[in-house]
Amino acid sequence: MSANRWLATGNYFTSYREEQRIFFTSLDKTAMLLFILALFAWPLFFHVGNKYMLVVDNILVAVIAVMGLNLVTGFAGLISIGHAAFVGIGAYTIASFASVLGANHILLTHAWPLMIFIAGCMGALFGALVGLPALRLKHLYLAIATLSFQMIFQWVINFMNFFNQGQTISIDRVVWFTGQVSRREHYLFWYYAILVVIVITGFAVRNLLRTRYGRCLVAVRDNDRAADAMGMHPGLTKVYAFGLAGFLAGVAGALHAFLYRGVGIESFTLHHSINYLAMAIVGGLGTLNGSFWGPFVIQVLDLQVERLSEWAGAHLTFAANLATALKPLSFGLVIVLFLMFEPRGIANWWRITRSYVKLWPFRY
């Protein structure tokens, strides 16, 4: 342990355990703690309308989903173009319970944390099933296999009466210790619920990444022949990666279902899969904090572009067609620019900023 616990200038580790820690200095730890506290506290001081709270909630749900996608695509290197379908599996697990038991059944209104967990498990199950081709296929062929799952999922939901043919299946408001969550507090309540889930899953994933269950993902990404020689079954490791991604996607789906108080197919289409992939790329593939940057940037960008196109549509009538194209256009542009100029994503900017601040006022 260094003499200064707040700002260590070098490596003062005296045991292996010290080196395994997530936070190396008390400053890191306190900063993280304060950041999490701030996330919990800010709604108490700033009252935002439901419309914007919904945007924030959406970002948080996407964070969980992208965290899963990042595990399978970023860490394990398996491109998944069916991630929205896994999110959909989670949401439709909740919807299935709602349509079998009734939307106001006690399991859904009171035991909703359990339901979220079950939805995650269903996601993991389907993730592992869809990951089975990874035993034989690689690279783009595997990506096509996940794409086919996306298509099958949409098709099944659209054609089955049980799932209301993709029309919304509604879910009741949940009950908290203070009674049923009211319409006004609904989005605020779910903000806290999702935040708690993020904190738990975030630390869980961070822990996984510093153990054999995280290292094996990177091993099969970098060299699955050598991974085999090191004593891990490369195929099963890939299936496991898909299962892990499916779990987080399922949890995100369940949260989405509760947040919107309903499940419809329009939230789980191919478009959303690509959106998740874009978030992962923009945030930074293969980094944990990238899963937080990506959804935030893409959603905020979406919102601003929507505003701009509304304004343009109203004021520049001759450009009305262009205004509607603005959203997909800017979305595509951002992905292309990131792939060209910063393929390591915003997480890389964060890394550079951090090391700059750490060394300031010296350059290196």
Next chain:
Amino acid sequence: MTHLIVSDVTLTFGGLHALSGVNVDIEPGLITSIIGPNGAGKTSILNSISGFYHPTKGEIHYGDRCLTHASPHQISNIGIARAFQNLELFSGLSVLDNLLLGRHQNLKYSFLDAVIYFGKASRLEAENRAYVEKVIDFMELEPYRKEMVGNLSYGVQKRVEVARALTLAPQLVLLDEPMAGMNIEEKEDIVRFILDLKKEWGITIVLVEHDLGVVMDISDQIYVLDFGVLIGSGKPDEVASNPKVIEAYIGEE
């Protein structure tokens, strides 16, 4: 001590006979070299032993276990480690993580332990880290511990490759041209490591190498292959005076 016995192994790819009826007996605690001109089937033997290829005919036994149809991860779990000829490292990870991956099977904690981390997972990680440090110390990799493997020089990467095989705590290592493309000092280092492995760690070594000077110096037993056929075997001096071997290497008069 366990013998590794390759008996009458034939390996064919379509019409190509990579190995035909090869018998190799690898005695425990010794350095056994497999040599031969390019394309003789040296790497094919290693691939058959480590499970990347399965022999078309014949059998491979390690002690009383049959390895003929085992897969690479099963073979690495019974104590046979492999260092590759062309670097097959995890280039996106640090040297330390590469070596810790070699401890994969020894980190016996469950998924739930890993998620919680504190307690069992943390303890086992630290214990295995200590083992990895022993290997780092032995292979003199201390300055590179935290470096990304992809950024290291070729010679160091080769050393990491051997070190990673050692972290599996094997009884037998298969080294596929550990000295290829190295200068004389780096070669001397590797030779020193190999001799120490035999003497201090008591590990059986199977060496495939082109540098005949090195092979003749350090081997206890040599097998010579040519076009997939075993043309000679024995102690270094026996092999050196074997007319068939001379013919394969230098040609007929």
